[in-house]
Amino acid sequence: MPILKERERKEVQKHFEALTNPVKLVMFTQKIECEYCEETRMMVEELAALSDKVTAEIYNFIIDEEMAEKYAVDKIPAIAILGVHPQGPSPKEKDYGIRYYGFPAGYEFSAFIEDIKSVSSGQSGLSEETKAALAQIDEPVHIQVFTTPT
Amino acid sequence: MIRADAIEAIEFPHLAIKYQVQGVPRTVINETYFVDGAVPEPMMVEEVLKALGKESLKP
Numbered sequence: 001m002p003i004l005k006e007r008e009r010k011e012v013q014k015h016f017e018a019l020t021n022p023v024k025l026v027m028f029t030q031k032i033e034c035e036y037c038e039e040t041r042m043m044v045e046e047l048a049a050l051s052d053k054v055t056a057e058i059y060n061f062i063i064d065e066e067m068a069e070k071y072a073v074d075k076i077p078a079i080a081i082l083g084v085h086p087q088g089p090s091p092k093e094k095d096y097g098i099r100y101y102g103f104p105a106g107y108e109f110s111a112f113i114e115d116i117k118s119v120s121s122g123q124s125g126l127s128e129e130t131k132a133a134l135a136q137i138d139e140p141v142h143i144q145v146f147t148t149p150t
Numbered sequence: 151m152i153r154a155d156a157i158e159a160i161e162f163p164h165l166a167i168k169y170q171v172q173g174v175p176r177t178v179i180n181e182t183y184f185v186d187g188a189v190p191e192p193m194m195v196e197e198v199l200k201a202l203g204k205e206s207l208k209p
Contacts (some may be wrong), residue, residue: 036161072153075162097151102158111156130195134152141198143154144178146171 003043008109009050015113016051019120022084024055024093028073031060036103040077043103053120055084075101079112083119094122105149152198 004012027044029037041058048056059067061076071080078101083094096119104112118124124131159166159174169178177185177194183201185194199205 036158077161097153099153099155101155102161104156105158108156108158127191130191133195133199137152137198137202137204139202141152141202142180143152143198144157144165144169145155146157146159146166146169146176146178147174148159 002046003039004046009046012047012113013050015117016054019051019053019117021120021122022053022055022086023116023120024057024082024084025116026057026059026067026071026080026082028059028061028064028068028071028076028078030062030076034076037077040079040103044079047116054116071095071099073099077101077103079104081112081115081119083122094119103149108147108149 002009025044025048027041029041044056044058048054061068061073061078068074068078071078073080078099080095081098081100083096085092085094098115098119100108100112126134157165159171165171169176169184173186175186175188177197179185179198179201183197185197189197196205
């Protein structure tokens with residue numbers, strides 16, 4: 001049984017029609033899957049099927065541990081939203097540092113789709129003042145936002 | 151570089167306990183600085199700068 005309802009699929013497809021640059025969803029899961037790993041993986045695959053601008057790469061958290069290290073993923077299910085630049089220099093992908101841990105449900109799902117759109121356009125949607133303030137940060141910042149499915 | 155994680159508190163209860171998440175959203179900046187609730191963009195920026203001890207950089 002698919003994860004996305006027909007109505008959701010149609011709505012997401014509409015959002016995806018506006019995508020410009022390609023995006024890839026790099027997902028980490030486990031063979032003996034954790035509680036929401038299977039649903040998350042199915043959702044990622046269903047989203048990738050809705051647009052040829054969206055691709056999914058599914059990795060095993062244990063077996064593909066160098067990939068997990070590469071994307072700084074330390075728990076699963078995990079989804080990294082990356083920009084793809086086929087014409088650009090290697091590694092032909094842009095990591096904006098966006099990670100989703102857990103199955104993105106409810107409001108998180110909308111945020112997830114919006115993030116795919118932002119990564120595709122390369123535009124954060126932040127104000128100029130915000131960008132100016134953030135540009136002055138010269139050290140690593142790790143932000144973790146905890147939510148619950150609503 | 152700024153890394154941002156969206157974390158489902160129910161699926162990672164050990165983290166919800168570690169960061170004492172009661173109401174959501176709870177934003178944790180660099181492990182020890184907390185912002186509770188959905189705050190407007192300029193305020194979140196201020197909180198990030200405060201977490202880094204850099205409020206004076208506000209333009």
